[in-house]
Amino acid sequence: MLADGIVIIGVNHKTAPVAIREKLAFPEDCGVPLMTLMDIDGCDECCFLSTCNRVEVVFSGRDHGEASRAVRRFLFSNTGLSDEEAQKYSYFYQGRDAVDHLFKVAASLDSMVVGEPQILGQLKKAYRDAAEHKTTGVILNRLFHKSFSAAKRIRTETNIGGSAVSISFAAVQLAKKIFGKLEDKSVLLVGAGEMAELAAEHLVSQGIGRVVVANRTLERAAKLAQRFNGTAVGLTELLDKLADVDILISSTGATDLILRKDEVKSIMRQRHNRPLFLIDIAVPRDLDPELNDLDNVYLYDIDDLKNVVDINKAEREKEASRAEGIIAEEVIKFGQWLESMEVVPTITALRQKANAIRDSELAKTMGNLKNITPQERKSIEMMANAIVNKLLHAPMSFIKGGNGANGGCEHRQVNLDLLRQLFDLDRDSSDE
Amino acid sequence: MTLLFHFTLFVYGLATAAYLVYFVSRNKMVRTASRSILLGAGGLHTIYLVARYVEVGHTPLTSNHEAVSFFAWSVTWAFLSFRWRYQVKNFGAFVSPLVAVLMLIAAFSSQEAISLPPALQSLWLPVHASVAIMANGFMALAFCGGLMYLLQEREIKKKKFGVFYDRLPSLEALDNLNQHCLAVGFPLLTLGIITGSVWAKQAWGSYWQWDPKETWSLITWLIYAAILHQRLTVGWRRRRAAIMAIVGFSAVLFTLWGVNYLLGGAHSYAG
Structure with a gap:
């Protein structure tokens, strides 16, 4: 459900001729477009990238149908094109496809000259601007950081940027x-x-x-x-x-x-x-x-x-297909994280972690206590259980509560993220 | 003892394999691993040399086995000391096989300890022999660098980029390597000849008696002196320097073995 909330709408050298792209070009300052985008209803987080070959909006939110139309309207506001025409010249990715697309852009697989290094820097700058204007939140922060680390992995593990193609x-x-x-x-x-x-x-x-x-x-x-x-x-x-x-x-x-x-x-x-x-x-x-x-x-x-x-170009094509394999892996990892960013999986993970600690500590203690009756053993186990439950009660009602009363879904994600960090729940699953 | 030597040989073999795997795969983890393995082999080898010293009672540089084993040791440590100062991409893939081959030769020569005639029991033995062989170690590195230079140069010149172009460093780096090796190796070589001559005076009564080993050492020395001289005056650098490093090293090898087997002489019982 969360995954579907990530949407990318944009225009690149493949979908639109330069005559259209140049009309879309935005001035250096990203503040104005970012603020305009944040005003769109249903857009909780957003980032805006504008280079000579592409203009893209990455956003996360609910009710993307209406929001997407609004984003497209904003992108094409200078062209005077109708929404149908705008759709023809732009692409729309959602959920897993959006993640995949952004990772490819970062790794320069979607560039005019595959493997050219500038795009990563441009993307980083776009993200920095968005972060400065506080238009990114838990989801996009992680999405962009993962796209940078995937790009870095591709740089080091493949030879995609290694050879000159001009x-x-x-x-x-x-x-x-x-x-x-x-x-x-x-x-x-x-x-x-x-x-x-x-x-x-x-x-x-x-x-x-x-x-x-x-x-x-x-x-x-x-x-x-x-x-x-x-x-x-x-x-x-x-x-x-x-x-x-x-x-x-x-x-x-x-x-x-x-x-x-x-x-x-x-x-x-x-x-x-x-x-x-x-x-x-x-x-x-x-x-x-x-x-x-x-x-x-x-x-x-x-x-x-x-x-x-020519030799180098052929080499790059070969490396690009290796890079796509890496991207597929990273997209899956990110998807797993997104799924875990819901209330139920987080509670399950927290419980599992607490139970694992309880069990290992109990085993240690029981090993030292040789001469106790089964009844005494039972009460020690019950005490450990009670401690775990009472300790977990507050954090659990905290994230459950964030659901309705304390504001929208964005707020809940911040809480979830906080909780996951506090209890170190993401260590094995998605971090490198 | 033999077991320790064979184990050292095995670890050298492992290091060589690792360096070659890195050469093919370019996986950085393999590179780190190969360095550690070679460092381990170098350490084991040092222990072996010390143990051998204790066992035979004098510096273990008298038999062919000992000399070649020490040669391998000095190539290894010359290489490792280089690695510490600056990096030459894939140098290890060329040096480690050479070390492994030297160790194999040492393994196949008789490991019996040779007792020294009284004339040679002197402090000059460890000084002269170790300095001379350490000089050879640096010349061996120059040889590997020269080989790499020629391989890399061929691809650039012929405009056909094969396995070496990406894997080997720039021509300039290889040429600097050559110069650096000679800058260290040549003074050592000179010192080796001087100490040998002093020792000869002490043991045999004359500084120089033109036995084949001495003659060939002198020829080797003259070749390297010529390389350095030409490099500094007319600019024998780059390709010609690379070729000369290979020629010089063949003279080193001939001095080390060819003389023993083909010409005999006062050094012939020694390495």
């Missing part, structure tokens, strides 16, 4: 395999193509030490260099510069080779054989393919990098 990132990963740390290394950008810029950006974000830009027009070089806090040189200085950089990314529009094997061969001597990683993303190619034959020179052209990316 050309520029594949280049960065190779650079790391060759040079280890990039902090004391430098990169020379030759030409100023978009892809070269992107690769340079990745290198900078991975901490590359120095950026040098060489271009036919010095002005353009200077502009680009400024962006990366680097220096600019003319194309004529290419060979001089090559002696002291570690990575070269070439993307000029030249129709001819700009760097030949013999030129680099003599430079390698000058470099004391420090390795050189050459990345040629120009078509037609800028760098002599035979450069790869030189010792300690590694040349990758655009096709080589594409190959790396």
Whole structure:
């Protein structure tokens, strides 16, 4: 019954074209949408996630039929679409399906680029905002925490985020395999193509030490260099510069080779054989393919990098199916916890725990008392029973009472959660 | 005694298996386990060496069994001391099999204790032999690092990413490892030769008498000296350094065994 209370309504890159998604985009501040959502009748807890590829509302409550329509109305308020059309562009998950969906989003299985790492951070931020505005309660707190830990488990147990699936990132990963740390290394950008810029950006974000830009027009070089806090040189200085950089990314529009094997061969001597990683993303190619034959020179052209990316993508697909297995496990665990968050299972668990303690303590005491009559034994057992019952009476009527008089179902959940924590009832069942 | 040795050998085998399982599975728990097992094996081995010392009455470095067993011990502890300072991914999968092979060789050589001729009963025995063999331990690590470098480099160069690409560390890390091993191993090697020569003066009356073991030690030393010299001046690093580490280590092995079996000489009764 509780499980059905969790609902996710949202829009992502699969269900809606960008023309719709951009109309749904919400400003940075989450406070307003969260407050609007909390005003909806039947929405007890909620969290709101908005990224460039998805907008989602996760909420928990009763009477979700009406509440769902209201949430959809709120999501699509800027589009002017009718509820029927809105339904077409959005998805609706409830109960176990909702849990499964959220876990997949957190683990980046639902992303446009499966395995990309940003989504987890965005989700964490969305949750933090909601928690700050106090729009989450017992159910969503646990749901989000479990989705984060499931995502973490998938990161460590599968290789889903391990391999680069974009050309520029594949280049960065190779650079790391060759040079280890990039902090004391430098990169020379030759030409100023978009892809070269992107690769340079990745290198900078991975901490590359120095950026040098060489271009036919010095002005353009200077502009680009400024962006990366680097220096600019003319194309004529290419060979001089090559002696002291570690990575070269070439993307000029030249129709001819700009760097030949013999030129680099003599430079390698000058470099004391420090390795050189050459990345040629120009078509037609800028760098002599035979450069790869030189010792300690590694040349990758655009096709080589594409190959790396294709292999990595296939690898990710394989890892994604392993990740789904992990998610299925975690969804079941969460479902068990949700079921236990009712009054009856909690009372049963509390009773069982108390009885187990009573029985083991009795056994210990009886073992020490050798010379007692059966009657004495009986009264000791009765005393232990009475203590347990009297101690349990108050907490039990406390959670039973929370049912009606003390407010709604949300209140009862808080009480249940408190009780379960006080008596440590969740240790074996759902915590790791 | 033999039982203790065999048990140590068994634990080394276990550590090797664990490291190889980690190499394939990449399960972190297996890695932790393999480290602990190797540490245990190293500890047992230490106990064995001490027990052997007590049993034979002098430093147990005179027979082939003893020398090779001590060699395995020094590779293990050189590796473990490295692990303590910095981490090289999957290094253990290369080092532990080498240790296991050395231990197997030790197991198959005669474990009889060799009584020392009076000329050799000197404090220089433990000093000279242990320093020389510890140098070999570090050279063995450089060898493993060189092998890993070549395997990793091949995949990057050929652009075919197989089993090693993800599992081995960056080329830079492997090259640093090589340099570090030589930086420790080479002074030890030098010291080994110097102490040997001092001892020779004491025992035989002359510092150097060109017996095959001495000659080959000198050749080995010259190879490593050349590697270091070239590295610092012309920049023999990376691939060439990796190849040279392998060449150097073959010279080490030849000095250790080849000389004994093929050339004889004053050292031939010893390891």
